Amino acid sequence: xxxxxxxxxxxxxxxxxxxxxxxxxxxxxxxxxxxxxxxxxxxxxxxxxxxxxxxxxxxxxxxxxxxxxxxxxxxxxxxxxxxxxxxxxxxxxxxxxxxxxxxxxxxxxxxxxxxxxxxxxxxxxxxxxxxxxxxxxxxxxxxxxxxxxxxxxxxxxxxxxxxxxxx
Numbered sequence: 001x002x003x004x005x006x007x008x009x010x011x012x013x014x015x016x017x018x019x020x021x022x023x024x025x026x027x028x029x030x031x032x033x034x035x036x037x038x039x040x041x042x043x044x045x046x047x048x049x050x051x052x053x054x055x056x057x058x059x060x061x062x063x064x065x066x067x068x069x070x071x072x073x074x075x076x077x078x079x080x081x082x083x084x085x086x087x088x089x090x091x092x093x094x095x096x097x098x099x100x101x102x103x104x105x106x107x108x109x110x111x112x113x114x115x116x117x118x119x120x121x122x123x124x125x126x127x128x129x130x131x132x133x134x135x136x137x138x139x140x141x142x143x144x145x146x147x148x149x150x151x152x153x154x155x156x157x158x159x160x161x162x163x164x165x166x167x
Contacts, residue, residue: 002095004058004070004102006048011059012038014066022088026121044071056111060086060099070099072107078114080107084130091126100134108162115162119155131158 007015016037024031032040044057053074060068068086075081082103084096107113119142120127128138136158143154 001062002067002098002102003061004099004106005061007041007044007057007059007069009041009045011066012041014059015040015069018066018068018085018087020088023085026124026127027085053111056103056106058099058103058106060084060095062090062095067095068099070096070103072103072111072113072116074111074113075117078112080111080113080116082107082116082118096127096130097133100130104134104160113162115159117157117159119157121155122153128156128158134160136160 012034016032016034019027019037019040020031044055047053047055047057055071055073057069057071059066060070067090068084070082070084072080072082082100084100084103086096104116107116116136117139118131118136120131132138137160138156138158140157141154142157144152
């Protein structure tokens with residue numbers, strides 16, 4: 001059973017472990033340093049204090065262990081972009097799917113969001129399966145230019161919309 005919670009200042013070492021190894025294959029060119037992880041957490045905490053809030057970042061916890069992050073960023077017009085990342089040694093347990101479902105519920109009931117979108121690298125089909133299991137529907141692709149020292153690829157794009165009875 002997983003739970004989502006706000007990040008705390010003490011989560012920087014966990015964030016550094018999450019952003020390392022195979023977990024960063026499709027997100028970063030390198031793992032986070034301790035300083036980068038501390039800055040990441042500080043930035044997330046600063047965004048949590050803003051009004052209106054534009055970014056949400058939740059720790060995915062199993063017991064007391066922070067195993068990943070799920071986040072969404074307001075893109076305007078009650079639309080937000082969602083993303084998630086898990087520590088490599090926790091893959092395959094359904095944690096990302098359950099965390100994303102909880103984040104979708106939060107976005108639709110507490111954050112005023114009516115549409116969430118997400119994308120994933122085509123070489124990461126597991127991420128697409130997470131999105132589909134969480135209720136997202138594939139809507140197309142979006143080309144990305146060369147980034148992080150890699151050639152451009154077409155990312156697969158998904159979305160989920162709030163139903164009228166979800167408030």
